[in-house]
Amino acid sequence: MGHGHHHHGHEGDTLPPAFDPAVPDEALTPGQLSRRSMLRRAGLLGAGLSAAGVLAGANPAAAAPTPPATAPTAAAAPPHRASGFLWLAGDHHIHTQYSNDGKYRVTDQVRQGARHGLDWMVITDHGNETHARIGVEKVNPDIREARAIHRDTLVFQGLEWNIPAAEHGTVFVHPGRNEVAVLKEFETSYDGGVRKATASTPANEALAIAGLHFLAEQVQRRKVKDVLMLANHPSREGVDSPHEIRAWRDAEPAIAVGMEGAPGHQAAGIEQKTGMGRARGLYDGSPGAHSFPGFPLEAYRTWGGFDWMTATVGGLWDSLLAEGKPWWITANSDSHNVYTDTAVRGGPASDYAANGKHTDPVYGGSVDLTEGDYWPGQYSRTHVGAEGFSYAAVMDGIRAGRVWVDHGQLISGLDVRVFDGRRWATLGGALHTARGREVTLTVDIALAGAPNWAGFVPRLARVDVIQGDVTGAVADQDTFTAPTAKVVRSYDTGGRTGTVRLTYSLGPVDRPLYLRLRGSDGNRSAAGLMGASVDPAGPAVDVVGDADPWRDLWFYSNPVWVLPS
Amino acid sequence: MTYVIGVDTGVRELPEADRQVHALADELNELALDDDVLFCTHLVRSGPFPHIAVSIALPLPDEAAARAAWLRLSAPGGAERGLALWSAREEDRPLTGWATDDRPPHDRPPHGRAPRDRPLRGPAALAGGAAVAAAEHGARTAGRAVRYPGHGALTGTLTVARLLATTAIERVTVIGAPGAPDRGTRLVTRGHVRPHWQAGRLTLATMPAAGGTLVPFEDPDPTRCCADHGVR
Numbered sequence: 177m178g179h180g181h182h183h184h185g186h187e188g189d190t191l192p193p194a195f196d197p198a199v200p201d202e203a204l205t206p207g208q209l210s211r212r213s214m215l216r217r218a219g220l221l222g223a224g225l226s227a228a229g230v231l232a233g234a235n236p237a238a239a240a241p242t243p244p245a246t247a248p249t250a251a252a253a254p255p256h257r258a259s260g261f262l263w264l265a266g267d268h269h270i271h272t273q274y275s276n277d278g279k280y281r282v283t284d285q286v287r288q289g290a291r292h293g294l295d296w297m298v299i300t301d302h303g304n305e306t307h308a309r310i311g312v313e314k315v316n317p318d319i320r321e322a323r324a325i326h327r328d329t330l331v332f333q334g335l336e337w338n339i340p341a342a343e344h345g346t347v348f349v350h351p352g353r354n355e356v357a358v359l360k361e362f363e364t365s366y367d368g369g370v371r372k373a374t375a376s377t378p379a380n381e382a383l384a385i386a387g388l389h390f391l392a393e394q395v396q397r398r399k400v401k402d403v404l405m406l407a408n409h410p411s412r413e414g415v416d417s418p419h420e421i422r423a424w425r426d427a428e429p430a431i432a433v434g435m436e437g438a439p440g441h442q443a444a445g446i447e448q449k450t451g452m453g454r455a456r457g458l459y460d461g462s463p464g465a466h467s468f469p470g471f472p473l474e475a476y477r478t479w480g481g482f483d484w485m486t487a488t489v490g491g492l493w494d495s496l497l498a499e500g501k502p503w504w505i506t507a508n509s510d511s512h513n514v515y516t517d518t519a520v521r522g523g524p525a526s527d528y529a530a531n532g533k534h535t536d537p538v539y540g541g542s543v544d545l546t547e548g549d550y551w552p553g554q555y556s557r558t559h560v561g562a563e564g565f566s567y568a569a570v571m572d573g574i575r576a577g578r579v580w581v582d583h584g585q586l587i588s589g590l591d592v593r594v595f596d597g598r599r600w601a602t603l604g605g606a607l608h609t610a611r612g613r614e615v616t617l618t619v620d621i622a623l624a625g626a627p628n629w630a631g632f633v634p635r636l637a638r639v640d641v642i643q644g645d646v647t648g649a650v651a652d653q654d655t656f657t658a659p660t661a662k663v664v665r666s667y668d669t670g671g672r673t674g675t676v677r678l679t680y681s682l683g684p685v686d687r688p689l690y691l692r693l694r695g696s697d698g699n700r701s702a703a704g705l706m707g708a709s710v711d712p713a714g715p716a717v718d719v720v721g722d723a724d725p726w727r728d729l730w731f732y733s734n735p736v737w738v739l740p741s
Numbered sequence: 742m743t744y745v746i747g748v749d750t751g752v753r754e755l756p757e758a759d760r761q762v763h764a765l766a767d768e769l770n771e772l773a774l775d776d777d778v779l780f781c782t783h784l785v786r787s788g789p790f791p792h793i794a795v796s797i798a799l800p801l802p803d804e805a806a807a808r809a810a811w812l813r814l815s816a817p818g819g820a821e822r823g824l825a826l827w828s829a830r831e832e833d834r835p836l837t838g839w840a841t842d843d844r845p846p847h848d849r850p851p852h853g854r855a856p857r858d859r860p861l862r863g864p865a866a867l868a869g870g871a872a873v874a875a876a877e878h879g880a881r882t883a884g885r886a887v888r889y890p891g892h893g894a895l896t897g898t899l900t901v902a903r904l905l906a907t908t909a910i911e912r913v914t915v916i917g918a919p920g921a922p923d924r925g926t927r928l929v930t931r932g933h934v935r936p937h938w939q940a941g942r943l944t945l946a947t948m949p950a951a952g953g954t955l956v957p958f959e960d961p962d963p964t965r966c967c968a969d970h971g972v973r
Contacts (some may be wrong), residue, residue: 298972352907375790375791376786377791378789378792447951453951454960454964455960458964460960460963460964461960461963461964462755462958462959462960462963463784464754464755464784465753465754465784465785465786465791465792466791466795467784469786473916473946473958474916474917475957477916477917477948479917596828695906701920702917702918705917716917717916717917717948719948719949719950719951720948720949720950720951720956721950721951721956722950722952736916
């Protein structure tokens with residue numbers, strides 16, 4: 177195994193062998209070598225990685241990005257070394273046989289995720305009475321075993337929390353002695369399903385906030401080293417109201433840090449002949465008694481595979497960013513049952529209620545075309561700029577918002593910097609600059625250099641720069657529009673290969689603003705919901721029963737703020 | 742003259758509300774009402790708990806006919822119902838003497854006069870929901886139609902033109918597309934067509950679907966939260 181036993185000590189930040197230029201190719205296992213090849217093709221390996229930033233670095237004399245002044249965030253400290261970040265791909269929304277509607281062993285999901293290029297994963301089985309009683313404990317040895325087998329993959333234990341009065345959310349903890357105890361107590365006391373607290377009532381909304389405070393207390397008391405919460409499929413049923421999202425974030429800004437910009441179940445819209453024939457993302461709900469009355473019908477469907485809150489330029493996400501609130505997006509598989517898999521849930525002996533898990537899957541003898549999920553990493557990826565290869569670094573990177581997401585491996589690398597000639601900031605950060613100083617946005621993109629998991633090399637056709645003013649706190653906590661956000665510049669990247677550098681000059685900046693990026697394969701687009709003058713070529717609504725996810729690929733970045741004073 | 746009766750039993754989910762609509766239609770059958778009766782569901786987000794109420798718009802010749810419908814729905818067995826009546830003509834409100842329980846409901850309806858002035862009965866919270874439903878339907882500002890003139894013929898696939906010609910639906914919209922669809926566009930009904938009152942017009946929102954067709958926005962069999970769609 178040679179370097180297969182290379183100790184990267186999950187607490188430290190030693191590189192996994194595939195990432196480590198000091199480890200020669202010959203010393204790698206076939207899996208590590210394959211991983212290294214992917215990194216190399218993406219331009220993510222070599223001197224650029226550990227010494228000078230992931231891609232062409234901006235200013236080596238760069239000063240630290242810091243979060244916006246209006247945002248009392250606990251964002252991670254900036255890198256003290258001049259190097260860039262280690263961009264680690266992951267997925268924080270993965271189910272196993274410990275979910276009532278799940279199927280796979282932990283090891284199935286982890287080896288598939290690792291094979292599909294993920295560096296970190298969160299096991300998030302559904303909160304429910306059985307899971308709180310049995311599964312939350314029983315899954316832990318499986319997770320620890322997966323950690324031991326997959327030394328180059330960080331496997332977190334988490335939970336898919338039924339947020340009281342709202343949707344689901346990922347809650348996950350830094351591994352440690354109390355990881356199970358904290359999750360179990362949290363689930364028992366604060367899961368909306370366990371507590372019969374799913375209705376959209378003020379009392380249940382308060383229970384959600386109490387749950388977040390409980391998590392913060394576990395960190396303060398050093399029961400666990402770290403905790404994060406991210407809202408999953410936020411618009412699916414219209415039950416995550418704008419005021420609830422703001423309340424979670426404001427209650428514990430270091431814990432409740434974001435939401436899925438794109439839900440899982442991305443294969444669910446594949447045509448009936450060869451697929452589930454439903455709505456992409458399984459976003460097929462309608463307004464109900466518990467949904468937020470202000471949401472339009474558009475909110476309940478996906479747009480180019482993305483959730484309406486994120487896909488709408490000038491929509492809910494932008495309204496949070498315009499407040500200066502750090503609130504980040506991710507993209508995950510929500511993998512329960514994988515499209516075209518041949519394994520089926522283990523036979524009639526599977527007694528979830530009694531055992532807290534379904535029995536191991538068995539070979540089903542046919543290809544399953546009736547499911548809508550992908551393996552972790554196969555289609556959806558959340559890329560986190562980490563300061564090292566460790567659980568803590570991934571959590572810090574997510575908290576800092578150094579995150580971009582893509583579908584179908586549309587691009588391989590993304591480096592975003594705003595620079596005023598003296599200092600720079602990147603995703604999730606803020607450039608504090610003098611009023612009137614010229615600011616430039618530089619975007620380096622490593623285009624896809626190899627086939628994706630559908631067997632073709634994705635082509636990036638267009639990149640959009642989205643800009644909005646920071647207008648401060650809103651009076652109405654249910655605000656979900658941001659009138660100044662719009663696409664300010666689009667770049668045609670069609671026909672390009674290798675890496676692409678885009679430069680957008682903001683000119684002298686005299687007011688606080690933020691920028692975020694979005695790119696597309698150019699296959700499907702439509703005027704945005706706020707009008708063509710805001711977003712001339714945004715994602716189109718996904719067609720029911722005819723949404724081939726591989727033919728509609730997008731990437732989205734998190735924002736970076738520019739704050740003149 | 743159109744009268745709208747709101748009925749509220751505290752139903753939580755849309756499929757249950759649809760079943761209630763059909764049950765209420767059966768109750769009213771004996772009154773030999775014609776096919777113009779329009780049943781809607783309404784989301785009641787205010788009040789002590791979020792739930793769904795039903796409204797029934799009855800085109801009736803006179804107050805006596807409205808009274809017959811009211812009495813039928815108030816009959817024993819309807820004890821745990823909230824009921825409210827809305828009349829199209831302001832001067833006909835309230836239809837005094839009908840209310841057997843004039844406790845004010847938990848909430849006032851968003852439109853028209855306070856429910857206190859209207860015939861109401863039943864537990865306060867449910868009477869309030871019934872008043873919301875009746876007022877929304879009366880003003881045609883909200884309400885999801887389950888049974889409406891022409892609904893029975895909506896099966897299979899038909900053109901938008903035929904839908905508009907043969908049902909009470911007045912307008913068709915497409916999510917993510919401006920304007921109205923071409924009248925020749927085919928709509929795959931999936932046997933489940935639920936238009937909404939929107940600014941006075943019964944409007945069907947649709948989604949683009951496979952083969953250049955449309956489907957009603959509302960999925961007849963939406964994925965249930967944590968549904969075990971993996972079971973076979």
